[in-house]
Amino acid sequence: MTTPPPSLRATAWAAAVTALHCAPVVSTFGPLRNRAMPRLAGRGRADHVALTFDDGPDPRSTPHFLRVLDSQGVRATFFLLGSEARRSPGLVREIAAAGHEIGVHGWLHRPLLLRGPRATHDDLARARDAIAAITGSRPTLFRPPYGVMSTAAHVAARRLGLTPVLWTCWGRDWTARATPESVHRTVVSDLRGGGTVLLHDSDCTSAPGSWRSTLGALPRILDTCRQRGYTVGPLRDHGWPGSGGSVGLRPARGNTAGH
Structure with missing residues (x-):
């Protein structure tokens, strides 16, 4: 048997490593994730809907969401950069302090597929530790930018005590064409009991001012959930396999730096 030349073996090895790194991208396809990966999709108990927000905090927009949620008596999960x-x-x-759950959305909103294992670990650890230093509690939830996981992200999350969770429905609220009506319509078209809703309380990676459409849609989304008999809350109350009945922040102990 002829042995392949070193250059060919190196190419094959690089291709295999790349394929392994990118394999979790299949979870980006929502219908497949919702059917085959309920834990990653954030599927919980049938009478509950988990409400989540990405890309904050933003002093221009997030306080408006906090006021609406407070007026409605609803708590949510905020995945912070x-x-x-x-x-x-x-x-x-x-x-x-308002009782919302806080998760990690990374340090910067950049695709993890473009990062190697060490850079991925450092990005998540830096965000986790920054949030822990501010709140005094360490986050336990993680959502990747753009909802795109990599093998390195799964490994880093496990080492850092972070549980990845994506969503079952979204509002497509990041576009310049979004309106309160379109955001509400898009969310409720896929809304089911046990689902996790993705919205954005910041436009730092979205069309400027797009958060206003999300804010306008929020009361309507909450009303629809109530009309359908769903309780709305954070992932910690979702009866979701990844929550384990625990909160999304736990007390920080000693040095929180990742290793």
Whole structure:
């Protein structure tokens, strides 16, 4: 048997490593994820809907969402960017003090497929530790930017004590064409009991001002959930396999730096 030349073996090895790194991308396809990956999709108990927000905190927009949620008596899960949390630590503390759950959305909103294992670990650890330093509690939930996981992200999340969770329905609220009506319509078209809703309380990676459409749709979404008999709350109350009945923040102990 002829042995392949070193260059060919190196190419094959690189291709195999790349394929392994990118394999979790299949979870980006919502219908497949919702059917075959209920834990990653955030499927919980049938009478509950988990409400989640990404890309904050933003002092221009997040306080408006906090006021609406408070007026409705609803708590949610906020997946925060570490870089934004560092800019607005008071707002992070306000989110936590209001009883909302806080998860990690990474330090920067960049695709994890473009990052190697060490860079991925450092990004998640930096965001986790920044949030822990601000709130005094360590996050236990993680949502990747764009909802795209990689093998390195799964490994890093496990080592850092973070449970990945995506969503079962969204509002497509990040576009310039979004309106309160379109956001509400898009969410409720796929809304089912046990589902996890993705919305955005910031436009830092979306069309400028798009958060206003989300804000306008929020009361309507909550009303629809109530009309369908669903309780709305954070992932910690979702009866979701990844929650384990625990909260999304746990007390930080000692040095929270990742290893």
